[in-house]
Amino acid sequence: MKPSVPVVRRGSALASQLGLSDRILATSADRSLAKSIDAGLDRIEEGLLREVRFADAIADVTTRYLLNAGGKRVRPMLTLLTAHLGDGVTDEVITAAQAIEITHLASLYHDDVMDDADKRRGVPSAQTVWGNSVAILAGDLLFARASQLMAGLGEGAIRLQADTFERLVLGQLHETVGPNPEDDPVEHYINVLADKTGSLIAAAAQAGIIFSNAPSAFERPIVEFGERIGVAFQLIDDVIDLSQQPEETGKVPGTDLHAGVVTLPLLRLRELAMTDAGAADLLARLQEHVLGTPLPAPDGDPALRAAAVAQSAALVDELREHAVTASTLAEAHSWARNAVAALAPLPDGSVKKALTRFADTIVERSS
Numbered sequence: 193m194k195p196s197v198p199v200v201r202r203g204s205a206l207a208s209q210l211g212l213s214d215r216i217l218a219t220s221a222d223r224s225l226a227k228s229i230d231a232g233l234d235r236i237e238e239g240l241l242r243e244v245r246f247a248d249a250i251a252d253v254t255t256r257y258l259l260n261a262g263g264k265r266v267r268p269m270l271t272l273l274t275a276h277l278g279d280g281v282t283d284e285v286i287t288a289a290q291a292i293e294i295t296h297l298a299s300l301y302h303d304d305v306m307d308d309a310d311k312r313r314g315v316p317s318a319q320t321v322w323g324n325s326v327a328i329l330a331g332d333l334l335f336a337r338a339s340q341l342m343a344g345l346g347e348g349a350i351r352l353q354a355d356t357f358e359r360l361v362l363g364q365l366h367e368t369v370g371p372n373p374e375d376d377p378v379e380h381y382i383n384v385l386a387d388k389t390g391s392l393i394a395a396a397a398q399a400g401i402i403f404s405n406a407p408s409a410f411e412r413p414i415v416e417f418g419e420r421i422g423v424a425f426q427l428i429d430d431v432i433d434l435s436q437q438p439e440e441t442g443k444v445p446g447t448d449l450h451a452g453v454v455t456l457p458l459l460r461l462r463e464l465a466m467t468d469a470g471a472a473d474l475l476a477r478l479q480e481h482v483l484g485t486p487l488p489a490p491d492g493d494p495a496l497r498a499a500a501v502a503q504s505a506a507l508v509d510e511l512r513e514h515a516v517t518a519s520t521l522a523e524a525h526s527w528a529r530n531a532v533a534a535l536a537p538l539p540d541g542s543v544k545k546a547l548t549r550f551a552d553t554i555v556e557r558s559s
Contacts, residue, residue, distance in 0.1 A: 363387025
């Protein structure tokens with residue numbers, strides 16, 4: 193019942209991997225912050241291995257599946273980072289960071305079912321191993337475990353978890369249903385990104401403020417930063433989906449498009465197609481051969497798959513080189529700049545510098 197998947201652990205010095213290195217954080221205070229974050233991440237990793245454990249055999253193997261596959265632990269890192277605006281990495285901060293990462297992990301199980309994704313973190317997605325029902329239930333178990341952790345931190349933590357969970361669900365619902373006829377499709381899409389990604393990143397950053405007893409005046413700037421950088425993060429993912437380097441992204445170029453997932457380059461192409469014949473032609477060919485059209489299975493006819501992959505790659509290349517993808521990248525950079533601008537009320541120092549560098553790192557992923 194247990195698939196043969198190697199356990200991947202977060203590498204040491206994650207703060208350095210995300211740009212929080214001695215090269216950037218040059219002062220002793222900066223280096224101390226990076227060291228503290230890495231130590232906190234080690235504690236969180238140990239806690240995740242402990243908390244994502246169930247006595248029931250099938251529950252245990254399914255819920256630990258994606259945890260064992262790895263992950264960058266971006267959200268816990270933000271919790272640890274913003275905690276240094278207060279009392280630092282308290283036990284409550286660690287618990288909140290673990291709960292938020294488990295919530296993120298749970299959402300991946302559900303997202304992969306909704307998107308019919310075949311891979312996650314370099315391994316077969318949970319539903320391809322156990323089926324949709326088991327994958328959904330594994331996600332539910334993880335949401336329950338995250339809620340148990342938050343319950344131990346008091347009513348405010350429970351409310352933060354519940355409000356964030358509500359937005360995650362609403363974001364997925366609105367993505368699934370799509371915009372109403374009177375809605376602007378791009379605005380609808382950005383709102384989905386804010387709910388599905390921005391809300392949890394914002395909650396992670398906010399938790400660091402709350403559970404380190406940092407000044408409450410820092411909450412609003414930190415939440416705005418998290419919301420905006422979450423949108424930037426997903427817009428960069430839209431560009432990365434078109435990447436020519438699947439060995440680095442872990443996905444075949446155009447994976448989201450083949451799954452029928454709407455992305456900003458596609459939305460911008462649809463807008464342009466109303467007045468531009470070239471855009472209309474590219475859109476028509478994408479709709480015929482790529483959008484919502486899964487590639488033939490790897491174990492099927494090799495010639496048929498090779499032809500489909502080649503045709504898809506050529507069309508994805510066209511979309512990647514089109515102006516709509518450049519405009520998506522520019523919009524991602526704009527959201528990242530606005531995220532940094534939200535940090536203006538925070539005191540100057542290592543935390544603010546690190547958050548700014550984090551925003552830069554997010555948008556640099558596409559280069």
